[in-house]
Amino acid sequence: MTEVNLLFEPGKQMVVITHIFDAPRELVWKIYTDPELFPRWWGPEIFKTTIDKMEVKSGGSWRVVQHDPEGNEFAFHGVYHEVKALERVIDTMEWEGMPGHVLLETVTFEDLDGKTKVTNISVFQSVEDRDGMVQTGMEVGVKESNKRFVKLLKELQ
Amino acid sequence: MTEVNLLFEPGKQMVVITHIFDAPRELVWKIYTDPELFPRWWGPEIFKTTIDKMEVKSGGSWRVVQHDPEGNEFAFHGVYHEVKALERVIDTMEWEGMPGHVLLETVTFEDLDGKTKVTNISVFQSVEDRDGMVQTGMEVGVKESNKRFVKLLKELQ
Numbered sequence: 621m622t623e624v625n626l627l628f629e630p631g632k633q634m635v636v637i638t639h640i641f642d643a644p645r646e647l648v649w650k651i652y653t654d655p656e657l658f659p660r661w662w663g664p665e666i667f668k669t670t671i672d673k674m675e676v677k678s679g680g681s682w683r684v685v686q687h688d689p690e691g692n693e694f695a696f697h698g699v700y701h702e703v704k705a706l707e708r709v710i711d712t713m714e715w716e717g718m719p720g721h722v723l724l725e726t727v728t729f730e731d732l733d734g735k736t737k738v739t740n741i742s743v744f745q746s747v748e749d750r751d752g753m754v755q756t757g758m759e760v761g762v763k764e765s766n767k768r769f770v771k772l773l774k775e776l777q
Numbered sequence: 778m779t780e781v782n783l784l785f786e787p788g789k790q791m792v793v794i795t796h797i798f799d800a801p802r803e804l805v806w807k808i809y810t811d812p813e814l815f816p817r818w819w820g821p822e823i824f825k826t827t828i829d830k831m832e833v834k835s836g837g838s839w840r841v842v843q844h845d846p847e848g849n850e851f852a853f854h855g856v857y858h859e860v861k862a863l864e865r866v867i868d869t870m871e872w873e874g875m876p877g878h879v880l881l882e883t884v885t886f887e888d889l890d891g892k893t894k895v896t897n898i899s900v901f902q903s904v905e906d907r908d909g910m911v912q913t914g915m916e917v918g919v920k921e922s923n924k925r926f927v928k929l930l931k932e933l934q
Contacts, residue, residue, distance in 0.1 A: 633790060633900065679838040679856055699836055699856040701869040701879055710879050712858040712869065722858055722867050724881035726902055743790065743900050745883055 624766040626759050633750045637740040637762055643773045645729050648736040649706050651772055652727070658684070661768040664761060667694075678702045682711070698722070713742075721749050781923040783916050790907045794897040794919055800930045802886050805893040806863050808929055809884070815841070818925040821918060824851075835859045839868070855879070870899075878906050 627636040641648050651657050653676045659669035663686050672683035672695075683697035698712035701724075709727045714720075723742045730737045744750040784793040798805050808814050810833045816826035820843050829840035829852075840854035855869040858881075866884045871877075880899045887894045901907040 631788075634902075681836040699858050699869075701856050701871065702877075708877060710869070710877070712856075712867070712881065714858070720859075720865060720867070720883075722881065722883070724869065724879065724900065724902070726877075726879070741902055743881065743902055745791075745881070745898055745900055 624763060626762060628750065628754050631747060633745070633747045634741060634743045635750060635754065635758070637742075639738040639740075639766060639769075640732065641736045641738065641770065641773060642734075643736060643777060644734065645706055645731050645736045647773065647776060648738060649729055651769060651776070652729075652738070653703070653709070657772065661765055661772050664764050665768060672697075676700065676703050676709075678704075698725075721745065723749070723753075781920060783919060785907065785911050788904060790902070790904045791898060791900045792907060792911065792915070794899075796895040796897075796923060796926075797889065798893045798895065798927065798930060799891075800893060800934060801891065802863055802888050802893045804930065804933060805895060806886055808926060808933070809886075809895070810860070810866070814929065818922055818929050821921050822925060829854075833857065833860050833866075835861075878902065880906070880910075 623640045625638045651661065655671050655674040655676070658674065659671060662684065663669055667686040667688055670685050670687065672685055674682045674684070678700060680700045680703070681697070682700065683695065686694040688694070695716040696713055697716065698714060701710040701712070703709050707729055711725050712722050713725055714722045723744050726741045728739045730739075744753065780797045782795045785791075808818065812828050812831040812833070815831065816828060819841065820826055824843040824845055827842050827844065829842055831839045831841070835857060837857045837860070838854070839857065840852065843851040845851070852873040853870055854873065855871060858867040858869070860866050864886055868882050869879050870882055871879045880901050883898045885896045887896075901910065
C-alpha cells in the first residue's frame, strides 16, 4: 500500500505533503532525481513533460515544460539550493505564468523499515500564494503524480 | 532621513523588512549587489566580512563569511533564483551552523519620487525557524546593516 497525505492549515503559508513508498530509499531517490524518469511521473498523465534543464546538484538549475493536448505549454523553473544524495533536496520553483511568485521546497527521504518516507514542505511568499496554488487543484495533481510514481516504482522493482 | 521597519507577526513564518533610502534606485541597487561593496555594509561593523563567491545573476551561487574579533567564522550561502536588474532579487540563504535550515528571500526595489523603497520578505521553513532567527538579535543586526548602508550611500553620492 502507498499513502500520500497533504496538509494545508488555514492562514499558513506552507503545504506539507508526505508519501510512504513500499520501496527502498535508493530506488525512490533515483526516480525522484533522474531526468530520464522525472517526466514519467511528474504532473498529470495527459500532459507530456519535457526537461529543458535538470542539473540535480547543489547550485544547479532546472526547467521543466508541460504540454497539454491542445498544444499549450506550462513551464516551471528554479534552482537547487542543496542536493544531498539519498537524504535531501532543497530547491526553488516558479511557474512562469506568474513571474516573481516563488516557493521554497524541502524534500527529505527517510528509511522506514524497508519503506521510504518522503516529506515535501513547500513554503510560499504569502498565504495568498499558498491558497492560490491549493485552489488550482494541487491535491488532484499531487495524487496523480503519486499514482504515476508508484506505477514506475513497480515497473523498476 | 532613512527609515527601516521590521515586521514579524506572531505565528507567521516570515519577516518583512522595508527600507526607504534617500537615494536613486541605481545607486541603491549597486550597493546591494556589488561584491566589492557588499562586505562594507552587510552585518555588524565589528565583524570582517569576506566574499567567497557572489555570482549575482539568475542561477548563480553565493557564499559569504563573517569573521568576529576572536577569529570565529560564521558562513552563509545560497543560490540566486532570480536577479532582475534594478527590480528584484530572489535568493535562498542558509547559515552553515544550522544545515538544512533555509530561507527564501525576495527583495524588491521601487522608485519613490527620487527615493528608493527596498522591501525584503524572508520566508522560513517553519514558524520555529523564523522565531529562532528573530531571537538571535535579527532586529539589531538589520538596523546596524541599514546604518552602514546609509553611510556608504552618502560616501558614494
